[in-house]
Amino acid sequence: MSKDSLPLTILIIEDNLGDFVLLEDYLLEKFDVIRIFQEESFDGAILKIKSANKIDIILLDLILPYLQGGALVEKIQEYSGDIPIIILTGYTDIDLAQKILSMGVSDFLIKDEINPEILYKSIIYSLERKSYINGLNKTKKTYQDLFNLSPQPMWLYDISSLAFLDVNQAAITKYGYTLEEFKNMTIRDIRPKEEMESLDDSLAQRVSKDAYGFAGVFVHRLKSGKHINVEIYSSNIEYNNKIVRLVLANDVTDKLEYIKQIEAQNVKLKDIAWTQSHVVRAPLSRILGIINLIELESFNSEDLPYLIGQLKLSGNEMDDIVRNIVSETKLLNLNGLNNG
Structure with a gap:
């Protein structure tokens, strides 16, 4: 053997x-x-x-x-x-x-x-x-x-009671609650009252589809009372011989605010573009028309003072339009966007 x-x-x-x-x-x-x-x-x-x-x-x-x-x-x-x-x-x-x-x-x-x-x-x-x-x-x-050293807030909660089971240091720092306070709370306690319906809908969807990964963007309330927008990613894991839910929260408040500013400035830029393509066209057309008259051989010199006056008027209109465009562009704080 x-x-x-x-x-x-x-x-x-x-x-x-x-x-x-x-x-x-x-x-x-x-x-x-x-x-x-x-x-x-x-x-x-x-x-x-x-x-x-x-x-x-x-x-x-x-x-x-x-x-x-x-x-x-x-x-x-x-x-x-x-x-x-x-x-x-x-x-x-x-x-x-x-x-x-x-x-x-x-x-x-x-x-x-x-x-x-x-x-x-x-x-x-x-x-x-x-x-x-x-x-x-x-x-x-x-x-x-991975849980404790993650720079993003993470927590575990009980699927049935929704009670927090554990949170990492990033969550404690972001939300302002101590670990002991978190463990006496449920995930409802970090939601504004007006968000409860969306929370219930999301929880029902996660259960019915047993979904993993991105759950959506939600509003959370910090201990200070401040509201933040967060992207939520979650999945089921085994913890202490029980299936619980692991959540990662990514604060996108500044990102969403930045997007709003971009969208508002895009609207302003469209207005400026419309001004360039329509408002500027009127005085520019008059100037081009006057130049065409002057170039004609049948041009009557007695009309010259009138035509010069029209040129000056159109020039002043274009100057006002350009100044207005420059002023509105400065209000967009484009340099700030580029630096951000």
Whole structure:
């Protein structure tokens, strides 16, 4: 039978030499590259955990001199970190097993039922469980970093009660509430009364379509009473074994105000363009007509004073029009727009 080539260092905390030898035989039968340490007491086990470069698995007898049961497990866990612990005991007490397993140990084995295959499977399961938990912890940390360090306000809320479950620092800074205040509020509390209907419509739409991503632009109320316009992006995520909603809020108040200014100035620019194409055309047409008369061979010199007067009149009209265009253009504050 081929052995598992997985390199392992195993600490067996067992004060019964016969049980230790049996466990050692089982391990050597299943693993090809393995180091096994034995400690008979709690104090010796702690020294080994502290001094060993690496321990992959701890096999722990549930009864040691002067320490046993749940108290023993708690004490070992204070020093073992994330090393998987497999409990070994001669007692078939279901209540005890449930209690010990609830403390976070990897497995609970009855000594009389252990054989090489059972022990091997328990060790492999414990290592895979550790790897899975470490992966979850890394994912959780990545999420926490993205959530807490985001420059955009973010929060989690309960889909049923709409209560805030958690908010990041950016939300606290933007909205002015403390974390404790947020957790005593619902998402309705940051909405003006006139926005409640649109909020209900949006929530109903998100539920019916199970929608993700952009939810729309809404009005929110800060603690100071100021109203802001925000773009809302949201999606469902699992949080503490429950499906909740994650929200990102992007303040677009200045952006919308800027767009309004642009639109208003565009209207003004259209008015100016209309002036250029219509109002200017009248005096310009008179000037061109007078020039055409002067160029005619049949031009009567006695009409010259009148024509010059008309030229001057048309010139003054055009000057007034140009001045008016320049004045209106300055009011648009185009330089301010370009700098913004």
